[in-house]
Amino acid sequence: MSSILVTGANGQLGREFQVLAERYAGFAFTFTNRQVLDVTDEPAVFQFFTHNRFDYCINCAAYTAVDRAESEPDAARLGNVDAARWLAEGCARQGIPLIHYSSDYVYHNAQNIPLQEGDATTPRSVYAITKLEGEQAVRASNPLTMILRTSWVYSSFGHNFVKTMLRLGRERESLGVVFDQVGSPTYARGLAQATLDILTKVDKGEVPKELLSGIYHYSDEGVCSWYDFALAIFEIAGIDCKVLPIETKDYPLPAHRPPYSVLNKSKIKAVWGLELKHWRERLRECLGVIAKT
Numbered sequence: 001m002s003s004i005l006v007t008g009a010n011g012q013l014g015r016e017f018q019v020l021a022e023r024y025a026g027f028a029f030t031f032t033n034r035q036v037l038d039v040t041d042e043p044a045v046f047q048f049f050t051h052n053r054f055d056y057c058i059n060c061a062a063y064t065a066v067d068r069a070e071s072e073p074d075a076a077r078l079g080n081v082d083a084a085r086w087l088a089e090g091c092a093r094q095g096i097p098l099i100h101y102s103s104d105y106v107y108h109n110a111q112n113i114p115l116q117e118g119d120a121t122t123p124r125s126v127y128a129i130t131k132l133e134g135e136q137a138v139r140a141s142n143p144l145t146m147i148l149r150t151s152w153v154y155s156s157f158g159h160n161f162v163k164t165m166l167r168l169g170r171e172r173e174s175l176g177v178v179f180d181q182v183g184s185p186t187y188a189r190g191l192a193q194a195t196l197d198i199l200t201k202v203d204k205g206e207v208p209k210e211l212l213s214g215i216y217h218y219s220d221e222g223v224c225s226w227y228d229f230a231l232a233i234f235e236i237a238g239i240d241c242k243v244l245p246i247e248t249k250d251y252p253l254p255a256h257r258p259p260y261s262v263l264n265k266s267k268i269k270a271v272w273g274l275e276l277k278h279w280r281e282r283l284r285e286c287l288g289v290i291a292k293t
């Protein structure tokens with residue numbers, strides 16, 4: 001049986017891998033959180049790889065506080081660049097593939113054509129810059145790294161836009177949400193599932209593992225603004241809260257966000273035969289899970 005190490009396993013995405021583990025019984029999973037494996041502790045990372053062997057590593061650990069990163073660039077770089085490099089080196093020493101997640105924020109674009117993997121990267125925030133540098137570091141350290149650039153990730157776990165909207169929508173009669181940032185939401189469970197479907201194909205020899213190498217886009221299908229997303233959350237959850245479209249300039253935050261970050265997913269669908277669901281369908285799925293908790 002092939003083994004998978006999942007780092008940062010207490011985050012949104014990491015928790016979804018834990019939920020899915022029993023459905024992927026062909027893999028033996030090892031889940032590590034910060035207490036078990038602090039990925040910013042270089043000696044600890046190398047020691048971990050010396051004492052444990054795996055067939056694949058999925059890195060869900062990252063510095064994800066987008067706004068705080070503006071005032072903590074060193075911490076962001078340690079978590080998103082150095083730690084990622086050390087993990088990639090650990091994987092390279094074992095000759096195993098690394099799956100690493102990056103962000104739509106590496107693009108900062110005012111175009112309205114979905115972004116392709118080869119498009120120019122123009123990160124404008126500390127978080128985005130460190131995610132891009134992290135990509136470069138992992139690719140240099142382990143050529144057998146799959147980088148999944150994803151966007152607007154949410155889950156029933158952790159802190160995210162969907163859970164914030166559910167809370168605020170129940171507290172307030174109306175809410176201003178930006179309409180001039182457009183992208184595609186991603187239910188973390190779908191992303192975890194896609195990752196495991198890809199590794200299953202590699203593991204069964206259906207697709208050569210070399211095809212893991214490189215950058216792929218993943219999000220749910222469809223496009224919306226945060227305003228549209230909030231409207232859909234309230235509609236599906238049956239929350240009576242008026243959503244007012246506001247401009248980004250009227251909701252200032254420390255970190256710049258790209259105005260348009262819709263990812264073109266043609267590559268991942270073609271190479272790995274994935275069928276992606278529309279974001280509304282995924283949102284219903286997640287809200288169903290939240291309603292049961």
Ligand SMILES: NC(=O)c1ccc[n+]([C@@H]2O[C@H](COP(=O)([O-])OP(=O)(O)OC[C@H]3O[C@@H](n4cnc5c(N)ncnc54)[C@H](OP(=O)(O)O)[C@@H]3O)[C@@H](O)[C@H]2O)c1
Nearest residue numbers: 008010011012013034038039040061062064101103150153
């Ligand atoms: N969330 C989004 O909207 C979004 C969008 C695009 C891309 N991404 C990328 O997707 C990936 C997964 O994101 P997510 O939403 O699941 O993030 P998340 O919920 O913030 O989870 C990140 C996890 O990493 C852990 N972590 C941080 N530093 C660590 C360390 N030194 N050692 C071990 N674990 C550490 C955190 O642990 P603690 O809880 O202990 O801090 C947390 O459990 C990340 O690479 C992120 O950059 C996310």
